[in-house]
Amino acid sequence: MLPTPEAHDLLDLTTEIATRELAGKADDFEARGEFPREVLRTLGRSGLLGLPYPEADGGAAQPYEVYVQVLEILAGTWLGIAEAVSVHTLSCFPVAGFGTEKQRAMLPDMLGGELLGAYALSEPQGGSDAAALTTRAVAEGEEYVVTGTKAWITHSGHADFYNIFCRTGGPGARGISCLLVDADTVGLLPQTPEKLMGLRSSAPAALVLDGARVPRERLVGTENEGFAIAMKALDSGRLGIAACAVGLAQAAVDYATGYAKEREQFGKPIAQFQGIGFMLADMATQVSAARALLLHAARLKDAGRPFSIEAAKAKLFATDVAMKVTTDAVQVLGGAGYVSDHPVERWFREAKVLQIVEGTNQIQRLVIARSMTA
CATH class of the missing domain: 1.10.540.10 (Acyl-CoA dehydrogenase/oxidase, N-terminal domain)
Structure with missing residues (x-):
């Protein structure tokens, strides 16, 4: 409600x-x-x-x-x-x-959307192991000089501001800071967008920082405490990706159901065959379960209660459901599901990335398992 x-x-x-x-x-x-x-x-x-x-x-x-x-x-x-x-x-x-x-x-x-943002944490050699990032910011007077490369940055080349997570101290999570960097900063160089399997309108790109000079007043929070900011942001971000997965999966269920009610074989709609009907029932049940898990985590956050583990569960389950449900939607449509005349083939390609972004589902399992066994 x-x-x-x-x-x-x-x-x-x-x-x-x-x-x-x-x-x-x-x-x-x-x-x-x-x-x-x-x-x-x-x-x-x-x-x-x-x-x-x-x-x-x-x-x-x-x-x-x-x-x-x-x-x-x-x-x-x-x-x-x-x-x-x-x-x-x-x-x-x-x-x-x-x-x-x-x-x-x-x-x-x-x-208000006049300024579009990007979140630059991942690097070519540091995706899941974000605490090992190597982009470095060296203080020179009233500026930081930032050098390094970020990878898989959504909105790279389109954003008006970037959250750049960079190393200002020693190794590990305790040496990372967050800088708020304008898109027109000299030395901030978005690269060619990646060519993706799906989600092509939002293609990410690498971001090179070649001696970019950023005023020290653009430090967000405390120096060397940026990793905590990054992780708190991702807790909420995982709820966002889980919601995206639920929406995509629900669209696939609705489309496959509509198709199965119209498509006739052996003199009746294929939805009336138990093999298809049971598949649709499982798809709908999985989406409902994913939505319930998502809303539970969101309500915990709204209540000011710990929610990070529940967010990890929601992200893990909802994105796995999206992959399975879109796969099944293609199967329900048969050959028609494999052509671009119907949207299910695009949804199938798009679902895969949701299992990867905002922390892979293997990382979500690691987070959940550690909370259970610590």
Whole structure:
């Protein structure tokens, strides 16, 4: 049950925007691999890019329980947009939670979507082992000089600001800081976008920092304490990716069910054959279970209770469900599911990345297992 009538109105608005602004554009943007910057700006002006942040900062002060349902609706229409909203929301977290007064003055434009964010933690040799990152920031007077390479950065080349996690101290997690870096900083060099199997409209790219000079006043939080900021941001980010997975999986269930009710073989709709009907029933049950796990974690966060392990469980389960359900949707459609005339082949390709981003599902299992055995 949604907390307020306002929340119901927000979900209705999101559904309307998804139908009017997104549904007719997704296939074209994905086919061309074009980043939908103007679409995101429209979402920002509609209030959908700052939902879980306080109104005083330019947000909408919505609980995470509502925010993740917004993402689910968006993902059911266009995963690339939902993932972009999730990443942008993640990118606003360091400044919102730890920024100076001067940095926080940027929040209205961040949360309103006029400034798009990117979160630069991963590196070519340090994805899952983020504490081993090697990008270094050396203090010179009132600036940091930053050198290194970031990898798989969503919005790289399109973002207006970057959270750059870099080494300012010794080895390990205790030597990492977070810098807020403008896109026009000299020496900040986005590379050619990666060519992806799916989610092509949101293709990530490497980000080279070649002696980029960043004012020391752009340090977010305390020097050498940036790793804690990164991990707190990812706890919430995992809820966002889980919501994307639930939305994608629900779309696949709905489409496969509709197809099975229309497609006839041996004189009756294939949905009436037990082999197909049971498959659809399992798909629907798995999506409902994933949604319940997601909402449980979101409610814990809203209540101010520990939620990081439940977020890991939600991300793990929901993204595995999305992969299985989209695979089964292709199977329900048979040969038709393997051609681009139907969206299930795209959803199948897109589902895979959700098992990788915001911490691979192997990392989620490690996090959960450690919490049980420590």
